[in-house]
Each structure stands twice: as structure tokens, then as C-alpha cells.
Amino acid sequence: MIKTIKTGSSFVALCLVAIVAAAVTFRAQAPAASGEQTYKQYCASCHDQVSPRIPPREALRKLPAARILRTLDFGVMMAVAYPLRRDERQAVAAFLGTSEPEAAPSPRAFCPANRPIMAGPVRETWNGWSAQPSNTRFQPGESGGITSGDVARLKLKWAFGFQGDITAFAAPTIVRGTMFVGSAAGLIHAIDARTGCLHWVYRANGPVRAAPLGVEDGPRRVLVFSDQLGWVYALDARTGKEVWKTRADDHEATRLTAAVAVYRDLVFVPAASWEETRAIDPQYACCTFRGSITALRVRDGSRAWQTFMVDPPTRTGATRSGTATLGPSGAGIWSTPTIDAARGVMYVTTGDNYSHPATLTSDAVVALNLNTGRIVWAQQTTPADVYNSSCGNRGANCPEESGPDHDYGAAAMLIGTGAGRQVLVVGQKSGVVYALDPDRRGTILWQTRVGKGGTNGGVQWGMTTDGRNVYASVSDMARLPPGPDTPPLGDARFDPVQGGGLTALRLENGERVWFAAPRPCDPPRPGCSPAQPGALTGIPGAVFSGSLDGHLRAFSTDDGRVLWDVDTAVRHTTVNGVEAKGGSLDGAGPVVVGGMVFVNSGYPRFGGMPGNVLLAFGID
Secondary structure (H helix, E strand, O other): OOEEEEEEOOOHHHHHHHHHHHHHHOOOOOOOOHHHHHHHHHOOOHHHHOOOOOOOHHHHOOOOOHHHHHHHHHHOOHHHHHOOOHHHHHHHHHHHHHHOOOOOOOHHOOOOOOOOOOOOOOOOOOOOOOOOOOOOOOOOOHHHHHOOOHHEEEEEEEEEEOOOOOOOOOEEEEEEEEEEEOOOOOOOEEEEEEOOOEEEEEEOOOOOOOEEEEEEEOOEEEEEEOOOOOOOEEEEEEOEEEEEEEEEEEEEEEEEEOOEEEOOOOOEEEEEEHHHHHOOOOOOOOOOOOOEEEEEEEEOOOEEEEEHHHHHHHOEEEOOOOOOOEEOOOOOOOOEEEEEEOOOOOEEEEEOEOOOOOOOOOEEEEEEEEEOOOEEEEEEOOOEEEEEEEEEHOOOOOOOOEEEEOOOOOOOOOEEEOOOOOEEEEEEOOEEEEEEEEEOOOEEEEEEEEOOOOOOOOOOOOOEOOOEEEEHHHHOOOOOOOOOOOOOOOOEEEEEOOOOOEEEEEEEOOOEEEEOOOOOOOOOOOOOOOOOOOOEEEOOOOOEEOOOOOEEEEEEOOOOOOOOOOOOEEEEEOOOOOEOOEEEEEEEEEHHHHHHHHEEEEEOOOOOOOOOOOEEEEOO
């Protein structure tokens, strides 16, 4: 029985084989990680050799430990550091690096005293993952200040660089003309949306991908957000001063990727996990993480309740190498809860199970009571999807009956039909879009295939709607077979033609209205793919969609024709003086507020093009 708890660089490829092999022998028994031992087991085979492509140990010893840790978390070494626990990364960074702090932003990057924070019109707001708690990612003309007739005149107004990062994956939020956005370095920036100058900066414990949410707390507004290490924070939005911080879940591999949602005096924190990747290590006892929603009180961060998506795990057997297997596990929540105040519930979409036994709450839409966290109903769309990252090469921790890894990464959209009814629309990595009846326990009203689907396919991070149609883009990225010119782990050898596509579906019945075919990479370049995994954003008459090829495009909602197309994967002159370049577009979609379009560019997580820039476009 599920219970609710109530309380108060390119060289990295050369090291991959050595690191994964070391994981077999090192995953230890010692309760505390040793930086020296971790280095010897995971890093020395690469960094103690002489090679012009690999920084030697002595060069690493001159770097701040914080920078080394950031490189392991979301830098050039992230692809090979995933099997390491967080304490192992911290230990090796401290062993190698100096205690010197990283450089602070230049004083010239900050706003003048006569540029007040959050002084713009109330309508210049996009608060959290979506402009509305229904998660439709649609911005009306009054707040957006842009319609389809305007997009052709959009020009770059300013660019902001993230110092030392190779990933720009954070979702921005804007409150009264001030942008709040995180970074792979764990910095929260308060930025003037019109000029790009800084009001203040706050450093979190880990990388911040989730969109912050501005929440009223008595006479002040607090900014609530989470990091990728499981911490949740509340800051005074005007000053950046910390109000409180707490962990949402005690599991070591907790990963918070989604923006929180709010209802009255509670904020709801969805939890996913790194554990699916930890399972690559054959000595890792897979798996024990349980996806959850935690309700925290806005005033002090205390816990009101926590609901897990699966029961507590127990030992179920052993792998062929003798490591214990545990389950159930998984059903992590990667997306923002959708608030339905009229029905007194929230809706969350869940991921796959990591280990057997399979549960009825994985790959599902789940409705929970807003006040108590009690699960009201669950509608599963892909049963028995048990998968973890070891299945990529049929590792020891891969379940015998595994896959197909069709979990949900996109939030549910609650949409009014115009006939006094509402429907829930969800898009899955399977490549299928579903419409559910919220009044009949999630009964499926229609379902339509929009893509091939797969581990890196289907609908990834979010759709949009204008109340007439539902707009869904797909990833369906395709990789070419390895060859002599196959690049290392940084840029992938993508098929420059296969992948992507944007479909408009009629809301009332799921019929296809039109399909906008993807545009092949021209010219093909490393890390380039026509895949469109990023979240969509809608305005009157147009839909914005980014692609792994680095292009941000606006499509007409009438027929899917391209109204505007800009290549973000170029070098940019920035307002804060940081060298910056764009890359692949994935994850968070663009934000439209006050006649401007904002987007982060650079997402190398699955082999795309790295980047470290935030771009602001306005009507020329």
C-alpha cells in the first residue's frame, strides 16, 4: 500500500572505460568517500599519463575545488561521472583542487541603483514552469506582448553568459519585469529582463535547472526553487537573502529537475532521481529510490506531508554477479505538478520503475489530494516499464524483462474545451499523446501517435495548447553507427536528417490538423540533430520550438509554416562580459513576456552541442 507521510570536453571519452571498470572494483564498503582513493580508482589512469588532450594532475591542482566539482556535475566530465555518488565527487574535487573561491561576477554586470527590481507591470510575468498553473505553456497577447504577426521582427536584444559552464539548461521565470534563472554552476541570477543587468546572485548547493516560483508570503514575495541534489530553497525575491532551505527527500540520489507548484500556503516539490544511472555500476544494489511529492509550508519550509509513488523496497534476489536486487523502485516525477483547485487535486506524471516488481503508478498520470497528498486515482499508459541505464549494454542490473523506457518527462495540461468541460492532455516518450477525463478517474478519451518514441524519443519535456489545438513536438533523435570519425562523448554522431517534427492535434478528438516536418541539419555538424525534445511555448497564432540543431523557430498555428528561424549556436557578445556560445536547445522552452522572448542555449547531456548563453529577443 502506498503511504502518505504526514509531519510538521572531448578528452572524457578516453577515460570512460577506465571509470566504468573502476566502478566494478571500487564501489565500496567504506562509509565515507576518500578523495585520494576515488582519484586512484577513477581518474589516475587518465590524468596521470602524459597527453596533450588530457589535463595532468598538476594542472588540476591549480583549479578551485568548486570548479572541478562543477565539471563533474554538469561540465565536460559529467558523462563519465554519473556512476559516482555525490560524496565521491566532492571528495575527489577537494583532493585535487584548491580552496580558493570561484570568481564573482564583474561589478560592471550589476544594475545601476536607479534600476529597481520587480518594478515592471504585473502583466509582465511568467511565474514558474508555465504562465498558468494548468501547465499549458501558453502566453496570452496581453502578457506576452507578441502575436504571430510580430515574430518576424524579433531581433537579439542582449545575451548573458554563464561563466565556466558548458550547459545552459535552466528554465527562467519572470516576475514584473525581473528574470530569475538558475545555472549549472548552482547560481540563481536576478536579471533585469529589459537590459540583462544583474540585481543579485545567490549560490545554491548544486546545479539549478528548475524554474523558480515567486510565492506570496505575507507582505513579501519569496522565490522557491530546487537544485539537482535534492535541496529546496526560499529566498527573499527582492534581496536574494535566504529565508530557508531544506531537503525534499533523504535518498542520496534524489534529483529535482522540475519547478515547484503552489496552492494556498503549500509548495509541492516533485522528486526524480539519479539512481537510474547509478545502476550502471554492477556492484550497486538496485534500486531503492521512490518518486514522491512533498508538500512544504511556504513560511518556513517545514514538511506538511510526503506521498511516495511506490511502496518501500525489499530484497527481491541477486544479480548474476551476486549483488542484491531490491524493489519496487522508481516512478520518479520529472515535471511540475498541475494544480486543479476546483477539484481539490493536483496531477503528476511519473517515470518508469528501475527494478522489479513493476507498479501501477509508473508511466502514469496520478491525481493527489491537494490538502493531504492522498492518491485519488492513477491512470497508467505503459504497464511493466522496468528500466535503468545498465540496460543500454545489458548490464548486471538490467531487469530480465526490461523497457521500453517510455516514462513521462512532460507535465499534464489541464485544458478547457469550451463546452464547460476540461480534459487532461499528456505526451509520453512513447510518442503518443493522450487525453484523459479528470471527472472519470483519468479515463482515456482519445490517444494519437505523433512520433516513433523510444529512450530518447517521443514527447520529452512539454507541449502547449491554445484551447483549440494541442501542439506536440518529438525528439526521436537518431544516432549513426560508430565509425572512424565518431567523436568522443562530447558531441554525438547524430543522423542529420532523422528526428523531430511538430504536430497539431484537434483538442476535441485528437485528429491531426497538420504536421511540420523537421528541417535537416544544414550543414551537418557535430552534435547537430533535427530532434525537437525541448518544451514548446504558445502565443496567439504561433508556437515556439527549439531543436538540437541550435535553431529556435516559430511555427504558424494555422498550418505549421515557419514564421521565424534563428540559429542560436553561434558566439555571442554578452552584457556581462563573459565569453559565450549557444548550442543545442533541449529541456526548458522559451519564455515570452512583455514583447520579448527568452531562451537558454546549450544542452550537451545526450551528445548535443554545449553552450552557456541566455538570449533575449525583442521586436525590432
